[in-house]
Amino acid sequence: MPYAQITGWGMHVPARALTNENLVQMGVDTSHDWIASRTGIERRFVAGKDEATSDLAVKAAQEALLLAGTRPSEVDLILVATCTPDHIMPSTASLVQNRLGAENAGAMDINAACAGFVYALSVGAGQIESGRARQVLVIGADELSIYLNWRDRSTCVLFGDGAGAVLLRASDTPGVLASTTGSDGSGANLLMIPAGGSRIRMNGRAPAQKDRYLRMNGPQIFRWATQMMAKAAQKVITSSGLKPDQVTLVIPHQANLRIMEATAKRLGVSTEKVFSNVRNYGNTSAASIPIALCEAIGAGMVKPGDNIVLTSFGAGLSWSAVALRWNVEVPAHLPRWSPLRRQLEATMATLRSALRRQERAVRTTIEERLHRD
Numbered sequence: 001m002p003y004a005q006i007t008g009w010g011m012h013v014p015a016r017a018l019t020n021e022n023l024v025q026m027g028v029d030t031s032h033d034w035i036a037s038r039t040g041i042e043r044r045f046v047a048g049k050d051e052a053t054s055d056l057a058v059k060a061a062q063e064a065l066l067l068a069g070t071r072p073s074e075v076d077l078i079l080v081a082t083c084t085p086d087h088i089m090p091s092t093a094s095l096v097q098n099r100l101g102a103e104n105a106g107a108m109d110i111n112a113a114c115a116g117f118v119y120a121l122s123v124g125a126g127q128i129e130s131g132r133a134r135q136v137l138v139i140g141a142d143e144l145s146i147y148l149n150w151r152d153r154s155t156c157v158l159f160g161d162g163a164g165a166v167l168l169r170a171s172d173t174p175g176v177l178a179s180t181t182g183s184d185g186s187g188a189n190l191l192m193i194p195a196g197g198s199r200i201r202m203n204g205r206a207p208a209q210k211d212r213y214l215r216m217n218g219p220q221i222f223r224w225a226t227q228m229m230a231k232a233a234q235k236v237i238t239s240s241g242l243k244p245d246q247v248t249l250v251i252p253h254q255a256n257l258r259i260m261e262a263t264a265k266r267l268g269v270s271t272e273k274v275f276s277n278v279r280n281y282g283n284t285s286a287a288s289i290p291i292a293l294c295e296a297i298g299a300g301m302v303k304p305g306d307n308i309v310l311t312s313f314g315a316g317l318s319w320s321a322v323a324l325r326w327n328v329e330v331p332a333h334l335p336r337w338s339p340l341r342r343q344l345e346a347t348m349a350t351l352r353s354a355l356r357r358q359e360r361a362v363r364t365t366i367e368e369r370l371h372r373d
């Protein structure tokens, strides 16, 4: 049975940064001290008006493919973990597939909210282990800023936008060692965006504004998360046959520094082994773990032979964890021609997509004429 190994990684965040002070200046009834001391967050990035989730996802994915030395046409499957897709349909993954020019890839979205990326990693690894795919692009991308009520200080200070991606490739040497996924829908009401689906119908009218916003019972999620992330991590550590002291790095969902510290304590690992960058990005939902992974790699905290545990929680309630053995050398930098190659591949993908559209239109016209005649 082949293993699924991470061979490429990439991340992207929007250009616009919002500090805690900026929120205060915007009129949010909060303070830098409150946000920093209760969550660890100091800054987050927010997408511009013309920047959709797929735009962030494509950039992160291009970086991951370049690092892996994989052409888009060699990818078998694209999974985009998101709860803020560009549209209800088609999937954001299909839009990403088109923009990348990954003409041989299947594509679908996975929605497990903030736990989505680790869920998707587990699904992608399963496809490789079963022999159904050899290269799977797994992306976590979200723009929760769109659903924030900027007058609700208990939620709007927490979230940011971003995307992160990894390329999984079939390998003879261990990569993903174990994974777990879970859900407890009895807690669905604790974190939700009520409108936008089939439950709150429009009936000719727009849904109430309050139903379009993210709503959350913070303290209850907090209590549950401090237990759940550790439990999920513990489960994959045990089922991968690792001893806790063999784990070199834990990358938890970046929601709140206090939740991460409590997770470290429960797991019995020192906080130095628990990576956190929530300070700079806030909670980027499905993007938080791949962004943190990229930054941990960039900080020199990941080397071949390391055992890494990713553990996450989110709306659903849902949770997932993965234990993996890192096996690739981290290149000091991308080859010099990488931006050129990225540009060329993106241009080719745009041309190919335009040609396909044109071809479809011409064929439809011809078939309609033939049918009429």
Ligand code: UT7
Residues within 6 Å of the ligand: 029, 030, 031, 034, 035, 038, 039, 114, 153, 154, 155, 157, 216, 217, 218, 219, 220, 221, 222, 225, 255, 256, 283, 285, 313, 314, 315
């Ligand atoms: O991906 C999953 C996403 N969700 C989470 O991870 C959320 C998990 N929960 C949390 O991180 C924490 O519960 C929060 C950071 C959301 C809140 O921290 P807390 O320590 O649980 O505070 P709290 O909700 O119990 O509120 C304490 C006080 C309240 O005031 P009173 O009633 O004591 O006077 C709040 O109104 O803090 C007030 N408060 C704020 N004050 C200043 C709540 N938000 C703010 C704020 N600025 N932004």
